[in-house]
Amino acid sequence: DIQMTQSPSSLSASVGDRVTITCRASQGIRNDLGWYQQKPGKAPKRLIYGVSTLESGVPSRFSGSGSGTEFTLTISSLQPEDSATYYCLQHNYYPWTFGQGTKVEIK
Amino acid sequence: EVQLSESGGGVIQWGGSLRLSCTASGFTFSTFGISWVRRAPGKGLEWVAAISYSGTDTYYADSVKGRFIISRDNSKNTLYLQMRSLRAEDTAIYYCTIFNYWGQGTLVTVAS
Numbered sequence: 191d192i193q194m195t196q197s198p199s200s201l202s203a204s205v206g207d208r209v210t211i212t213c214r215a216s217q218g219i220r221n222d223l224g225w226y227q228q229k230p231g232k233a234p235k236r237l238i239y240g241v242s243t244l245e246s247g248v249p250s251r252f253s254g255s256g257s258g259t260e261f262t263l264t265i266s267s268l269q270p271e272d273s274a275t276y277y278c279l280q281h282n283y284y285p286w287t288f289g290q291g292t293k294v295e296i297k
Numbered sequence: 298e299v300q301l302s303e304s305g306g307g308v309i310q311w312g313g314s315l316r317l318s319c320t321a322s323g324f325t326f327s328t329f330g331i332s333w334v335r336r337a338p339g340k341g342l343e344w345v346a347a348i349s350y351s352g353t354d355t356y357y358a359d360s361v362k363g364r365f366i367i368s369r370d371n372s373k374n375t376l377y378l379q380m381r382s383l384r385a386e387d388t389a390i391y392y393c394t395i396f397n398y399w400g401q402g403t404l405v406t407v408a409s
Contacts (some may be wrong), residue, residue, distance in 0.1 A: 285357065286356075290322070
């Protein structure tokens with residue numbers, strides 16, 4: 191099975207800060223990686239698919255990058271509404287696997 | 298408008314069985330693979346199972362393999378998850394998803 195190691199597990203940052211979250215796959219997963227945001231009491235929402243393609247309606251401050259085994263989600267200027275938990279998901283090999291999640295808090 | 302709506306959750310005794318349903322609308326259900334994903338209390342998201350658009354191919358997380366069965370009825374635009382031998386660690390909100398769309402989730406609580 192492919193392990194997705196996500197870091198950090200949590201972070202606290204100020205409005206306007208640049209935030210970076212990383213996922214490392216235990217083996218290559220091509221471009222089969224997405225990023226999801228989940229707020230308390232809500233269903234997850236896909237932000238990015240195919241490593242770097244922004245989902246329609248998602249603010250442009252979110253971006254994704256990476257290749258092979260290392261992938262990054264960046265929030266260029268953190269906003270109060272970005273307080274949430276973020277997950278990566280690989281869908282290259284079954285069983286598909288999520289990263290452990292990163293809880294983002296606003297200082 | 299795409300909608301996914303789960304049902305069938307509830308409180309079930311340890312070792313019991315439960316069947317979840319997910320009714321889809323607003324898209325051509327029979328042309329999409331679809332998955333179940335869960336989130337246990339205090340834990341992260343866990344992919345549970347997936348089924349191909351035709352229902353021919355199914356895939357499972359190791360944690361549920363041999364206990365859960367995913368199936369679909371394309372004539373009814375409905376996805377199912379038959380869960381058996383339920384354990385405390387199966388307690389979670391279960392979502393059906395095609396990943397750009399998610400249902401609201403249904404809560405399964407396994408009581409000892």
